[in-house]
Amino acid sequence: MARIVMKFGGTSMAGIERIRIVAARLKREWEAGNEVAVVVSAMAGETDRLVNFCREASALYDRAEYDVVVASGEQVTSGLLAIALQAIGVPARSWLGWQLPVRTDDAHASARIGGIDTDALNASLAAGNVAVIPGFQGMTDAGRVTTLGRGGSDTSAVAVAAAMKADRCDIYTDVDGVYTTDPRIVPRARKLRRVTYEEMLELASVGAKVLQTRSVGLAMKENVRVQVLSSFVDATDDPEPGTLIVGEEEIDDVERQLITGIAHDKNEAKVTLTAVPDRPGAVGSIFDPLAEANINVDMIVQNIAHEAGSTDVTFTVPNAELARALDVLEKGKERIGYGALRHDTRVAKVTIVGVGMRSHAGVAATMFKTLGERGINIQAITTSEIKVSVLIEEDYTELAVRVLHTAYGLDAPEAITA
Amino acid sequence: MARIVMKFGGTSMAGIERIRIVAARLKREWEAGNEVAVVVSAMAGETDRLVNFCREASALYDRAEYDVVVASGEQVTSGLLAIALQAIGVPARSWLGWQLPVRTDDAHASARIGGIDTDALNASLAAGNVAVIPGFQGMTDAGRVTTLGRGGSDTSAVAVAAAMKADRCDIYTDVDGVYTTDPRIVPRARKLRRVTYEEMLELASVGAKVLQTRSVGLAMKENVRVQVLSSFVDATDDPEPGTLIVGEEEIDDVERQLITGIAHDKNEAKVTLTAVPDRPGAVGSIFDPLAEANINVDMIVQNIAHEAGSTDVTFTVPNAELARALDVLEKGKERIGYGALRHDTRVAKVTIVGVGMRSHAGVAATMFKTLGERGINIQAITTSEIKVSVLIEEDYTELAVRVLHTAYGLDAPEAITA
Numbered sequence: 161m162a163r164i165v166m167k168f169g170g171t172s173m174a175g176i177e178r179i180r181i182v183a184a185r186l187k188r189e190w191e192a193g194n195e196v197a198v199v200v201s202a203m204a205g206e207t208d209r210l211v212n213f214c215r216e217a218s219a220l221y222d223r224a225e226y227d228v229v230v231a232s233g234e235q236v237t238s239g240l241l242a243i244a245l246q247a248i249g250v251p252a253r254s255w256l257g258w259q260l261p262v263r264t265d266d267a268h269a270s271a272r273i274g275g276i277d278t279d280a281l282n283a284s285l286a287a288g289n290v291a292v293i294p295g296f297q298g299m300t301d302a303g304r305v306t307t308l309g310r311g312g313s314d315t316s317a318v319a320v321a322a323a324m325k326a327d328r329c330d331i332y333t334d335v336d337g338v339y340t341t342d343p344r345i346v347p348r349a350r351k352l353r354r355v356t357y358e359e360m361l362e363l364a365s366v367g368a369k370v371l372q373t374r375s376v377g378l379a380m381k382e383n384v385r386v387q388v389l390s391s392f393v394d395a396t397d398d399p400e401p402g403t404l405i406v407g408e409e410e411i412d413d414v415e416r417q418l419i420t421g422i423a424h425d426k427n428e429a430k431v432t433l434t435a436v437p438d439r440p441g442a443v444g445s446i447f448d449p450l451a452e453a454n455i456n457v458d459m460i461v462q463n464i465a466h467e468a469g470s471t472d473v474t475f476t477v478p479n480a481e482l483a484r485a486l487d488v489l490e491k492g493k494e495r496i497g498y499g500a501l502r503h504d505t506r507v508a509k510v511t512i513v514g515v516g517m518r519s520h521a522g523v524a525a526t527m528f529k530t531l532g533e534r535g536i537n538i539q540a541i542t543t544s545e546i547k548v549s550v551l552i553e554e555d556y557t558e559l560a561v562r563v564l565h566t567a568y569g570l571d572a573p574e575a576i577t578a
Numbered sequence: 579m580a581r582i583v584m585k586f587g588g589t590s591m592a593g594i595e596r597i598r599i600v601a602a603r604l605k606r607e608w609e610a611g612n613e614v615a616v617v618v619s620a621m622a623g624e625t626d627r628l629v630n631f632c633r634e635a636s637a638l639y640d641r642a643e644y645d646v647v648v649a650s651g652e653q654v655t656s657g658l659l660a661i662a663l664q665a666i667g668v669p670a671r672s673w674l675g676w677q678l679p680v681r682t683d684d685a686h687a688s689a690r691i692g693g694i695d696t697d698a699l700n701a702s703l704a705a706g707n708v709a710v711i712p713g714f715q716g717m718t719d720a721g722r723v724t725t726l727g728r729g730g731s732d733t734s735a736v737a738v739a740a741a742m743k744a745d746r747c748d749i750y751t752d753v754d755g756v757y758t759t760d761p762r763i764v765p766r767a768r769k770l771r772r773v774t775y776e777e778m779l780e781l782a783s784v785g786a787k788v789l790q791t792r793s794v795g796l797a798m799k800e801n802v803r804v805q806v807l808s809s810f811v812d813a814t815d816d817p818e819p820g821t822l823i824v825g826e827e828e829i830d831d832v833e834r835q836l837i838t839g840i841a842h843d844k845n846e847a848k849v850t851l852t853a854v855p856d857r858p859g860a861v862g863s864i865f866d867p868l869a870e871a872n873i874n875v876d877m878i879v880q881n882i883a884h885e886a887g888s889t890d891v892t893f894t895v896p897n898a899e900l901a902r903a904l905d906v907l908e909k910g911k912e913r914i915g916y917g918a919l920r921h922d923t924r925v926a927k928v929t930i931v932g933v934g935m936r937s938h939a940g941v942a943a944t945m946f947k948t949l950g951e952r953g954i955n956i957q958a959i960t961t962s963e964i965k966v967s968v969l970i971e972e973d974y975t976e977l978a979v980r981v982l983h984t985a986y987g988l989d990a991p992e993a994i995t996a
Contacts (some may be wrong), residue, residue: 209655217661218664219660232653240635240643246643
């Protein structure tokens with residue numbers, strides 16, 4: 161017997177026929193003698209519909225009331241899945257966010273889970289019932305409805321698994337796992353059987369959109385074994401093995417690669433200030449106002465400029481924040497005292513990720529050499545303990561990903577064909 | 579300053595534009611210095627959509643989970659109305675059934691309200707906030723979601739008004755009040771300014787569909803002054819006076835009519851058993867199995883039959899229950915020992931209602947004489963303290979209603995024209 165949390169997204173909940181397929185999958189786990197809790201999203205499209213109602217009612221809607229409105233989507237699918245389970249002989253009941261309760265702070269529309277009471281839940285599971293829990297929703301100490309932000313059901317599932325001390329948390333999603341890189345770019349990309357929390361965080365934050373980043377952080381903190389699986393399986397099929405997200409200690413040395421995966425992100429823009437005075441405080445006068453404007457600055461490079469006593473400063477911001485960043489910098493031109501302000505959206509960030517690089521030297525050197533051999537110019541570099549990111553010209557993105565994938569020995573023996 | 583409960587139905591909640599009109603009406607009451615609570619239905623059509631999901635998921639759906647699903651409709655409109663109120667400068671918050679809470683029994687899908695906690699609500703109202711309360715929903719002592727049955731939001735409004743000790747409970751609905759009879763049949767029907775709870779109960783139960791019958795019973799028990807008003811008014815207009823539903827003591831002798839209103843109901847079927855043995859227990863052997871089958875038997879007439887020692891027994895059942903009733907009676911033919919089983923759906927029940935008949939003799943006689951003069955045959959009669967019902971051939975329904983309306987002096991001085 162195991163304790164299992166299973167999470168199904170909006171595509172799996174879109175209509176009664178699909179809910180029935182989910183119920184049948186749950187039945188198989190339940191019939192195997194497991195204690196099963198399931199976390200569900202709203203029907204695909206429903207949250208958008210409810211969010212639009214709120215926006216239409218007022219551009220400056222009260223987030224507490226927004227939460228009351230949008231939390232209803234998961235309430236509906238929870239009740240329906242409980243009915244569908246009962247219809248095939250599986251005892252089940254729904255547990256709304258306020259019923260468990262799922263306790264959160266009062267940051268409405270993007271609340272964080274503080275804890276989940278499990279006494280009633282555990283008693284119900286022990287009695288053989290499947291627990292159906294709406295994702296995305298919680299309750300403040302004052303008894304008001306909260307939601308966790310878009311994609312929050314992943315986080316709900318991990319939090320429920322942590323509270324239940326579940327043996328695993330299976331997240332059924334539109335992709336069937338985490339790959340060494342985007343298979344649309346590299347057909348020989350391999351599905352990873354295991355990836356560490358830290359690697360998943362780096363891969364997610366640079367564009368491998370599989371799980372809400374916050375859910376991965378919570379899984380790491382609470383040591384929840386998360387498995388990503390495809391929701392596109394028949395009720396009677398066992399799904400293919402997906403990707404297990406676990407602690408570093410669970411990954412054998414044998415299967416450990418130097419590099420686990422390669423991510424890319426084309427949604428960055430490069431900003432360059434030329435001839436910035438090379439004196440104390442100059443850099444601060446650039447980045448302080450950007451931070452105040454809530455603009456996320458990522459890669460930062462400072463070079464010695466041609467003229468004596470001044471430097472060039474280059475950094476990246478998300479494309480969506482570029483216009484605001486340029487506005488802030490233009491207004492601060494006199495105070496900063498730079499020469500010219502240039503920007504370039506035709507750049508991409510390519511990142512190699514792997515816990516293996518902690519114990520191996522030369523990983524970054526291989527990256528630079530491989531890109532250099534193909535004539536790909538590196539415009540900026542950032543590193544952390546388990547990743548190296550480079551900024552390159554956008555047109556070279558796919559080439560860079562492919563040559564790095566080969567250079568680090570990530571290519572599958574054969575191309576994966578459909 | 580008054581304490582007011584206002585209730586708006588699904589038509590008034592159907593979309594943000596209409597919700598804005600409701601918000602504007604509420605603002606006027608709030609600006610006048612009143613303490614205002616508002617009870618809302620789901621958007622028109624939404625409850626049907628949710629009920630259909632449940633039915634699709636399982637014909638034998640769990641009513642507790644059905645309640646989880648269908649209660650979401652009012653949750654959505656509550657949050658949206660609170661947002662719309664805030665948008666025009668009126669402080670407001672929603673109070674879900676479990677937040678107040680509205681305590682009910684555990685008869686899921688048709689729960690009865692036991693009481694409503696008002697401490698938090700009163701504090702919020704005293705602080706100048708409008709309280710937005712979803713109708714139709716409540717919570718059991720065990721903390722599960724319940725709903726009150728279709729039309730239950732009327733009952734929610736009356737229960738909130740009783741708990742708040744509100745000065746009045748205004749129910750905005752698709753009709754603008756209670757009329758002496760159906761204006762589609764009698765153009766000179768008059769809108770009643772006042773009607774007693776008892777009269778309203780009789781009028782509602784025989785087909786004048788304005789309020790959920792249960793809400794009228796609760797208003798009578800709790801002595802809540804209920805006003806029925808048209809929701810089809812502009813936000814800036816005062817609505818026309820509707821109909822006030824009050825205790826008998828509030829109605830002046832001057833304005834009191836002998837008969838308050840005339841109702842009709844074509845949804846009854848007549849069943850006749852001929853040659854039933856005229857011995858003790860025979861009637862019981864007919865009606866006991868019908869009661870066991872939950873069939874609502876209404877008018878019952880027993881005549882002496884032509885043959886010695888046997889009688890004919892005639893009664894009515896709702897059309898929708900006729901097939902089941904005939905089935906029960908055919909199966910019991912031997913035990914009952916009747917001659918023939920006949921039925922007729924071409925009948926109608928016409929009812930005159932008025933508390934005035936308590937103190938006046940001859941009211942029923944006038945009815946029988948008036949109908950007889952027009953050649954309308956009476957097939958069955960039932961009476962209570964404040965009503966007389968007759969069963970007639972369906973084709974005569976409109977004629978009967980018209981001649982009775984005139985006979986009891988209910989015709990308006992002039993026809994109401996659009």
